[in-house]
Amino acid sequence: xxxxxxxxxxxxxxxxxxxxxxxxxxxxxxxxxxxxxxxxxxxxxxxxxxxxxxxxxxxxxxxxxxxxxxxxxxxxxxxxxxxxxxxxxxxxxxxxxxxxxxxxxxxxxxxxxxxxxxxxxxxxxxxxxxxxxxxxxxxxxxxxxxxxxxxxxxxxxxxxxxxxxxxxxxxxxxxxxxxxxxxxxxxxxxxxxxxxxxxxxxxxxxxxxxxxxxxxxxxxxxxxxxxxxxxxxxxxxxxxxxxxxxxxxxxxxxxxxxxxxxxxxxxxxxxxxxxxxxxxxxxxxxxxxxxxxxxxxxxxxxxxxxxxxxxxxxxxxxxxxxxx
Amino acid sequence: xxxxxxxxxxxxxxxxxxxxxxxxxxxxxxxxxxxxxxxxxxxxxxxxxxxxxxxxxxxxxxxxxxxxxxxxxxxxxxxxxxxxxxxxxxxxxxxxxxxxxxxxxxxxxxxxxxxxxxxxxxxxxxxxxxxxxxxxxxxxxxxxxxxxxxxxxxxxxxxxxxxxxxxxxxxxxxxxxxxxxxxxxxxxxxxxxxxxxxxxxxxxxxxxxxxxxxxxxxxxxxxxxxxxxxxxxxxxxxxxxxxxxxxxxxxxxxxxxxxxxxxxxxxxxxxxxxxxxxxxxxxxxxxxxxxxxxxxxxxxxxxxxxxxxxxxxxxxxxxxxxxxxxxxxxxxxxxxxxxxx
Ligand SMILES: Cc1ncc(C[n+]2csc(CCOP(=O)(O)OP(=O)(O)O)c2C)c(N)n1
Ligand SMILES: [Mg+2]
Numbered sequence: 001x002x003x004x005x006x007x008x009x010x011x012x013x014x015x016x017x018x019x020x021x022x023x024x025x026x027x028x029x030x031x032x033x034x035x036x037x038x039x040x041x042x043x044x045x046x047x048x049x050x051x052x053x054x055x056x057x058x059x060x061x062x063x064x065x066x067x068x069x070x071x072x073x074x075x076x077x078x079x080x081x082x083x084x085x086x087x088x089x090x091x092x093x094x095x096x097x098x099x100x101x102x103x104x105x106x107x108x109x110x111x112x113x114x115x116x117x118x119x120x121x122x123x124x125x126x127x128x129x130x131x132x133x134x135x136x137x138x139x140x141x142x143x144x145x146x147x148x149x150x151x152x153x154x155x156x157x158x159x160x161x162x163x164x165x166x167x168x169x170x171x172x173x174x175x176x177x178x179x180x181x182x183x184x185x186x187x188x189x190x191x192x193x194x195x196x197x198x199x200x201x202x203x204x205x206x207x208x209x210x211x212x213x214x215x216x217x218x219x220x221x222x223x224x225x226x227x228x229x230x231x232x233x234x235x236x237x238x239x240x241x242x243x244x245x246x247x248x249x250x251x252x253x254x255x256x257x258x259x260x261x262x263x264x265x266x267x268x269x270x271x272x273x274x275x276x277x278x279x280x281x282x283x284x285x286x287x288x289x290x291x292x293x294x295x296x297x298x299x300x301x302x303x304x305x306x307x308x309x310x311x312x313x314x315x316x317x318x319x320x321x322x323x324x
Numbered sequence: 325x326x327x328x329x330x331x332x333x334x335x336x337x338x339x340x341x342x343x344x345x346x347x348x349x350x351x352x353x354x355x356x357x358x359x360x361x362x363x364x365x366x367x368x369x370x371x372x373x374x375x376x377x378x379x380x381x382x383x384x385x386x387x388x389x390x391x392x393x394x395x396x397x398x399x400x401x402x403x404x405x406x407x408x409x410x411x412x413x414x415x416x417x418x419x420x421x422x423x424x425x426x427x428x429x430x431x432x433x434x435x436x437x438x439x440x441x442x443x444x445x446x447x448x449x450x451x452x453x454x455x456x457x458x459x460x461x462x463x464x465x466x467x468x469x470x471x472x473x474x475x476x477x478x479x480x481x482x483x484x485x486x487x488x489x490x491x492x493x494x495x496x497x498x499x500x501x502x503x504x505x506x507x508x509x510x511x512x513x514x515x516x517x518x519x520x521x522x523x524x525x526x527x528x529x530x531x532x533x534x535x536x537x538x539x540x541x542x543x544x545x546x547x548x549x550x551x552x553x554x555x556x557x558x559x560x561x562x563x564x565x566x567x568x569x570x571x572x573x574x575x576x577x578x579x580x581x582x583x584x585x586x587x588x589x590x591x592x593x594x595x596x597x598x599x600x601x602x603x604x605x606x607x608x609x610x611x612x613x614x615x616x617x618x619x620x621x622x623x624x625x626x627x628x629x630x631x632x633x634x635x636x637x638x639x640x641x642x643x644x645x646x647x648x649x650x651x652x653x654x655x656x657x658x659x660x661x662x663x664x665x
Contacts, residue, residue: 057529126458299431
């Protein structure tokens with residue numbers, strides 16, 4: 001069977017939902033004729049026509065605002081941000097109109113905002129950001145960060161079917177680097193459920209997005225030294241899988257929190273709080289964080305290399321923690 | 325859109341009545357900077373990028389050189405320019421060195437952002453050059469604020485702000501132009517209308533025929549010029565700058581032009597009808613201006629080859645130096661997030 005890339009998996013997920021549900025439509029910049037800057041919507045204009053694959057002006061706020069309006073009228077819009085960096089231009093619509101609607105007046109806003117995020121692609125400060133935490137800090141939103149092709153497809157479907165607004169961060173670095181065989185049947189990945197990517201006994205690495213592979217690479221190398229990492233992929237950040245987090249900590253008693261996002265206010269801080277509140281007595285060592293430093297994402301390759309958390313960082317911290 | 329919806333060409337054999345044509349020195353400067361822009365961007369896009377010496381995105385302004393050059397050539401040092409990603413001429417005229425620019429593109433420590441940012445994201449307050457951020461139209465309210473500071477302090481300074489047709493669809497365009505108009509600040513807004521925003525053609529971007537039509541809604545003058553005619557741009561900009569200096573507030577100048585490339589180096593622009601490229605190739609701003617200057621004897625026979633030689637030499641030298649420039653130290657990542665004394 002053919003292997004499906006991460007980017008193709010997103011495309012398939014959207015495609016299948018559009019085939020099944022005529023309320024689903026896509027709007028964004030260059031999504032139609034061009035098929036999207038990353039080709040996620042390639043071929044869809046021909047199949048679904050220009051009123052379901054809508055090329056918009058460069059107006060992120062209006063793209064999300066219009067998605068909200070259509071959603072309130074019963075549709076299931078998918079709003080594409082050309083890069084996650086530009087989601088800031090739609091911040092107000094997402095965090096005020098969409099996020100607070102159900103709470104205020106009972107009207108759900110079932111939109112999906114797709115946001116190609118992440119570094120490692122020499123994009124510099126404005127084409128590499130990981131802005132998930134602005135949205136994780138907004139009650140009323142859901143936030144997902146798939147790392148595999150299976151999840152990319154399963155989570156986009158879950159997001160489209162979800163009755164509430166979902167911000168879907170797709171990692172650009174993974175688009176064409178990650179591929180796997182996908183089942184032919186219709187499957188979803190439930191929002192809020194983590195997945196163990198590697199079972200281990202010594203230390204848990206809790207992570208998401210492209211950093212899952214950093215953790216797995218480190219685990220393969222540490223295996224030779226007899227250090228056995230468990231790698232937990234959160235998949236969803238809001239809501240996140242509290243049970244899976246606590247379970248892995250209780251199992252290994254040592255934990256590394258790893259993300260590509262910057263440190264202060266990053267998701268690791270929230271995880272560390274939950275772990276120390278609810279599993280403190282299980283810990284046999286300090287909770288360790290590995291994150292990007294608190295700077296913008298720099299452009300020059302040596303700087304970006306320094307900025308991004310690396311396999312060697314995970315190995316170093318794991319050794320320290322193992323010896324603790 | 326009808327590409328002929330532009331005022332008659334000033335060159336060649338133009339019909340625009342220039343209030344006072346520029347002195348010869350300015351004419352020579354215009355040609356030099358347009359040609360320098362073209363060759364510099366050719367090296368960046370067709371050589372260094374393809375050789376893998378530039379990583380990430382590369383955007384050039386081929387075919388649009390007359391706009392930044394015409395608008396900026398007569399700026400005073402104390403005036404400020406906020407360029408877009410198609411306005412290399414503005415950086416050159418402001419005095420950013422070729423070495424700094426190549427080093428910027430090749431991510432070196434000696435680049436305009438010391439490796440922190442890439443490509444056109446260059447600025448230097450000593451040159452009164454304020455860099456843009458990728459978020460299109462973000463520079464428009466900023467330009468309004470630059471103009472506001474001149475007004476508050478009674479300074480005889482003007483800000484020039486550039487952006488594309490697509491950028492005018494963002495809320496920041498509306499907010500920035502409106503506020504500048506209400507406060508009557510000395511800013512000239514210059515739209516590079518190259519008729520595409522990435523793959524999106526103009527009619528999919530706006531329901532008005534001209535970007536300049538929007539000016540009326542802000543209560544400011546809007547003017548359409550042939551953006552491939554450096555003299556027409558120069559003339560319109562000069563009048564708008566005078567208006568701004570006189571305390572009459574902003575002007576919106578729409579320069580009709582065409583993006584003679586893909587959106588960026590990786591885009592083959594397959595969605596652009598080939599005839600449009602052919603049509604606009606005939607209007608190439610550099611070839612037209614060369615013809616104009618030689619016909620009038622401003623440039624002697626052989627003069628153009630001289631300029632080309634000079635430009636190639638300057639560029640070769642700058643690349644040689646920039647290629648040997650060091651990359652930033654990894655630790656530099658942590659520097660300058662805040663004031664460090
Ligand atoms: C707010 C925002 N949305 C999307 C983009 C991605 N993007 C970069 S350039 C571009 C097209 C810009 O078109 P235009 O303003 O006409 O300028 P041109 O590139 O044609 O000179 C797009 C969509 C961006 N940079 N900023
Ligand atoms: Mg344009």
